[in-house]
């Protein structure tokens with residue numbers, strides 16, 4: 001019998017709907033899914049968008065029980081809210097918020113085998129469309145990935161809500177989405193495995209390619225729009241890239257070295273461990289480009305793009321210059337650990353190669369900065385202070 005992972009897979013949510021003020025115009029979209037909703041959101045997202053959404057739904061004859069998210073995507077939190085949903089007899093779980101809220105809502109819906117509707121409050125990562133949750137302990141330490149048989153049934157991306165989120169969340173989402181095509185290319189070359197369940201499809205790679213094209217075209221304009229909390233065509237395009245195209249692309253085309261670099265960060269303590277997922281993935285893209293031997297001219301285009309967006313990109317930016325050699329080696333070991341997506345690269349990558357590529361990327365970016373004038377679109381003057389608050 002052939003193992004199912006040896007087939008080519010592609011998956012997606014049933015529907016993705018995006019637009020300005022969609023939450024407050026969603027009654028007809030939501031009616032087919034049920035009548036009794038459990039709305040999971042943290043306090044600040046509830047105050048910013050959730051309460052109005054609840055009132056709107058109640059006004060439209062839905063029953064909505066709001067549960068305040070405790071802040072961590074943990075098994076305990078999934079258990080706690082699952083019990084509440086059972087008591088209330090909810091037939092739909094709506095997650096409204098960032099990645100952790102959304103991942104928790106997926107866990108609850110899958111436990112109860114009921115519909116899950118996802119409403120991202122920021123375009124900070126591609127978690128919405130992917131059928132897995134990242135699980136942490138109550139103390140915020142990574143535990144495991146929980147894989148599900150089903151995707152959320154519906155994603156509703158309200159661009160008006162997302163435009164109000166801090167610009168740094170959009171930047172992080174761009175980093176996460178930007179890696180998708182370049183990782184997918186390596187998976188295609190190696191005929192590796194994807195999160196969808198088996199080998200990649202052309203559909204997955206086509207979506208990933210569109211994701212990269214959109215970002216090259218619109219990322220700067222979208223960041224400017226986010227700075228002014230305004231919904232423009234460019235911001236709409238980048239929100240779709242960060243949430244939909246990146247999610248379907250990552251799942252259907254697969255991940256490679258860039259996401260393993262993110263996992264490498266998980267063994268570091270202190271400041272270097274406190275950057276956002278997409279910021280670390282963007283550094284991962286640089287390291288992957290070094291690993292595959294990207295020619296200078298092409299490499300410069302990537303550096304220009306990432307620096308102009310406003311990404312931290314040197315060892316110093318990530319405070320890796322303050323990390324001991326021993327810890328750097330542990331970082332490289334983790335990134336090349338068994339089961340890491342770096343195994344999808346078209347050649348074997350060793351910890352020593354990671355450290356050389358990191359040093360090479362650092363030198364290339366530093367040289368670029370010395371020889372070019374860069375005007376980052378997103379400048380966070382209190383970046384140093386914010387690190388740790390926004391993770």
Ligand SMILES: [Zn+2]
Pocket residue numbers: 125126176259277281
């Ligand atoms: Zn990611």
